[in-house]
Amino acid sequence: MMDKILLAGFGGQGIMFLGKVMAYAGMLNHREVCWIPSYGPEMRGGTANCSVMIANEEIYSPVIEVADAGIVLNQPSYEKFVSRIKPGGVLVVNSSLISLGSQRPDIHLIDIPAGQIANQLGNDHLANMVCLGAIISKLALIDMETVQQAMQFLIGKKKPELLALNLSAICKGIEYGYGSGLHPI
Numbered sequence: 001m002m003d004k005i006l007l008a009g010f011g012g013q014g015i016m017f018l019g020k021v022m023a024y025a026g027m028l029n030h031r032e033v034c035w036i037p038s039y040g041p042e043m044r045g046g047t048a049n050c051s052v053m054i055a056n057e058e059i060y061s062p063v064i065e066v067a068d069a070g071i072v073l074n075q076p077s078y079e080k081f082v083s084r085i086k087p088g089g090v091l092v093v094n095s096s097l098i099s100l101g102s103q104r105p106d107i108h109l110i111d112i113p114a115g116q117i118a119n120q121l122g123n124d125h126l127a128n129m130v131c132l133g134a135i136i137s138k139l140a141l142i143d144m145e146t147v148q149q150a151m152q153f154l155i156g157k158k159k160p161e162l163l164a165l166n167l168s169a170i171c172k173g174i175e176y177g178y179g180s181g182l183h184p185i
């Protein structure tokens with residue numbers, strides 16, 4: 001079994017950190033993991049994407065042609081990556097920044113106003129964590145417990161004041177993912 005996940009947005013939206021959290025959660029669950037970052041020429045404001053593979057068997061190739069799931073945080077990322085989600089797969093879309101336009105009828109779409117939810121939590125940099133919460137239940141090989149452990153490892157000792165805020169953003173995303181945000185299209 002394997003989860004193949006694409007993550008994309010602007011530099012500065014926390015895409016690489018989001019990928020690291022998922023990869024660490026997979027490792028803490030004793031899974032095989034592959035995390036590949038890809039940056040645009042600019043750091044902030046440019047494009048950033050990464051792929052994460054989590055498997056309970058050996059990963060033979062790190063390349064993801066078609067993903068099981070994805071998170072996109074901005075319009076250019078949606079336009080680029082929506083076609084790379086497999087039929088029956090899940091795509092989490094930050095509807096605070098994305099206008100969906102034409103949609104694929106063969107994937108499940110979770111359109112979540114992640115930016116607005118992050119602002120309500122008091123930190124607009126939490127949109128990535130809100131989206132992580134929305135997708136957790138759709139993945140086979142990581143869960144909230146291992147994500148929480150990964151967050152503790154990655155930021156708990158360095159910035160403990162941010163740990164609770166990030167975890168609350170993930171919980172808001174989980175609530176939304178189970179609520180009205182899942183639309184089979």
